[in-house]
Amino acid sequence: MDRVRKRYLGFTVGTLVAFFIILTAVYIVQIGIYERSHAETTRNQLIEVKKEVLHDTVNNMINNIDYSRIDLEKVQKERLDRYIYYFQTEDRIDSLINFLSNEDMNSEVLAIVVNETGDMVFKTDNSAGYEEYLINEELDEVFLDIRSTKIGDYTFYIGVLNETVKREVTNIIRFRIYNDIYFEDAYIWINEVLSYQGGDNYAIRVVHPNLKDTEGSFLSTKMEDIMGTTPYLTELDGIKEDGEVYFNYYFKRLETDDIAEKITYAKLYEEYDWIVAMGVYYDDLDGYLSTTSKLVESQTRDALIILSLTGLLLLIIGLIIFFKLERDYYAKSNVDLKEQIDTDELTKAKSRRAGMKRLQADFDRFISTGENVTVLLMDIDDFKMINDNYGHDAGDKVLMNLVDRINNGIRDSDTLYRWGGEEFLIVSRDGSIDGLQNFISKVLSLVEKSDCRIDNSSILVSTSIGATQFKKSDKSYDDLIKRADDALYQSKKQGKNRGTIII
Secondary structure (H helix, E strand, O other), X not given: OOHHHXXXXXXXXXXXXXXXXHHHHHHHHHHHHHHHHHHHHHHHHHHXXXXXXXXXXXXXHHHHHHHHHHHHHHHHHHHHHHHHHHHHXXXXXXXXXXXXXXXXXXXXXXXXXXXXXXXXXXXXXHHOOOHHHHHHOOOOOOEEEEEEEEXXXXXXXXXXXXXXXXXXXXXXXXXXHHHOOOHHHOEEEEEEEOOOOOOOOOEEEEEOOOOHHHOOOEEOOOOOOOOOOOHHHHHHHHHHHHOEEEEEEEEEOOXXXXXXXXXXXXXXXXXXXXXXXXXXXXXXXXXXXXXXHHHHHHHHHHHHHHHHHHOHHHHHHHHHHHXXXXXXXXXXXXXXXXXXXXXXXXXXXXXXXXXXXXXXXHHHHHHHHOOOOEEEEEEEOOHHHHHHHHOHHHHHHHHHHHHHHHHHHOOOOEEEEEEEXXXXXXXXXXXXXXXXXXXXXXXXXXXXXXXXXXXXEEEXXXXXXXXXXXXXXXXXXXXXXXXXXHHHHHHHHOOOOOEEEOO
8 A cells, every 4th residue: 555545544544533532522521411411400300209299298297187186176075065964964963073073084174163152162173274264164265165054053164175185186196207107218297386486485396206305395496407507497487478388407317317408398287386397308319319320321331332442333323322221211210200109108009199180180071071080088997996906017917908909809990099097099980870889888898808817816997988079069179078078977977887978
């Protein structure tokens, strides 16, 4: 080969090599930019998903607080009715006063007895300071209810403090928060606002599963985290402005002394001035992103090796493969994350979040086309007794057996959701009324057959059901849930293990 051809070949090869090196360098730079952009985009999307989960979980807890308060207020009022009825059927004053002197009575109600001249002849120990309210039957923020009855020459006054109900609600919610398990070491805590002006002792810690020994201690808006920010002040300002707030601060991880940054959502429950909050740590997101980045880097390195061996053609092919794999991985990551969020971790039934989205879609279709669905809201009867007698592991097994039995017995077009705790929701695309009672009977039968054995004991399970459908007057699917809840309450009231239909 002559010198000119060698020089030309060398020039050509050098040009191709230089072009390949430049192209590879540009590609490497662009990949770095893309990875950083992808990581930032993924992080932002994950944060939004986490915010949605925090929002839904806190609001679900607030709903549970409100349901517990309403139920306990009803129980206390019914208790007063029973006491008044007992007083009216018993004419021995000394016997009634002895009944009121019972230690359990003193922890439940306040009572005084006045004779015909207006003199007080008896009062429970805890009635001190409330005599005027009881005698005048003045209902204010202190008392839930006050009743009175006249027996001979004596008048009996009996009442229940709102604080009594609040104390019982606190115990119920504390037990639930202590025992609920959420994703990635997340947990719910509750603070009670004493002064919306802030400052020292502006609030008291009511429930905190990560700092149980500090419950009952006072909080200050001047408190700072490790970075010098004042999270309690930020939280209080947001609550005062909008009733809810997202904010970041640094706090120690659950059951460790490690400090990490949290994104937190807090919302006010006005009835008790409770701030209900939940947070998730940012470094949990960083771990997920680190795994993603390592996979992307590995794929990039493989693509570059191929490019260095095969030239420009394989460079183009490598780019196509890389971008396709990256898109597929990104799509699969989102699908897996959505499936994880939409599935109840314990029972594998659909989650409440998935149920709420389904009901919204069904309501929108009902408004536009008139196509209706049937909804069954069901609650396991005496589930607390199962947990108390056999333990929470047995309770979990009952829930899982029940879900398996129902899913295997209902139609493919029917979907079971875990609505919360021992409460489940079934949505059926069959909107006909004729077969509704048969459907309820079928579900009741499936639940009764879902008993399981624990330590040679057979746990028999039953459920109460409230059934309904959408109505033209409904403003949202919340109206349907309210009717189903009312129907469920009637089933409970009528003896349990039955279904009630409200259309």
